[in-house]
Amino acid sequence: MNDKPVEEMSFEEAMAELEKVVGDLERGDVSLEESINLYKRGADLKARCEAKLKEAEEKVAAITLDSEGNPDGLKPVEGL
Structure with a gap:
C-alpha cells in the first residue's frame, strides 16, 4: 500500500492504488x-x-465555444 496521503494523490495515482486494493481484497x-x-x-x-x-x-463544462466551435475562453464556475 502506498504511504502517500490520499488527498495529495493525482487521479491516476489514486485509481492505480484503488485497482491494487480491489485486487488484494478479491484474492482474499x-x-x-x-x-x-x-x-x-x-x-x-x-x-x-x-x-x-x-x-x-x-473545468470542461466551463469552456465556452465561439460561433465557429473554437474555445472562446473560460467562464467562471460557481463555487470554485
Missing part, C-alpha cells in the same frame, strides 16, 4: 484486520477519484 489472502484497512483505504481512494473527476468535469 489477507487477514481480516488488513481487509478492513484495505476497505477503508479503498473508500478514501474512491472518494478522491470521484472528486478529481468532478473537478475535471467542471
Whole structure:
C-alpha cells in the first residue's frame, strides 16, 4: 500500500492504488484486520477519484465555444 496521503494523490495515482486494493481484497489472502484497512483505504481512494473527476468535469463544462466551435475562453464556475 502506498504511504502517500490520499488527498495529495493525482487521479491516476489514486485509481492505480484503488485497482491494487480491489485486487488484494478479491484474492482474499489477507487477514481480516488488513481487509478492513484495505476497505477503508479503498473508500478514501474512491472518494478522491470521484472528486478529481468532478473537478475535471467542471473545468470542461466551463469552456465556452465561439460561433465557429473554437474555445472562446473560460467562464467562471460557481463555487470554485
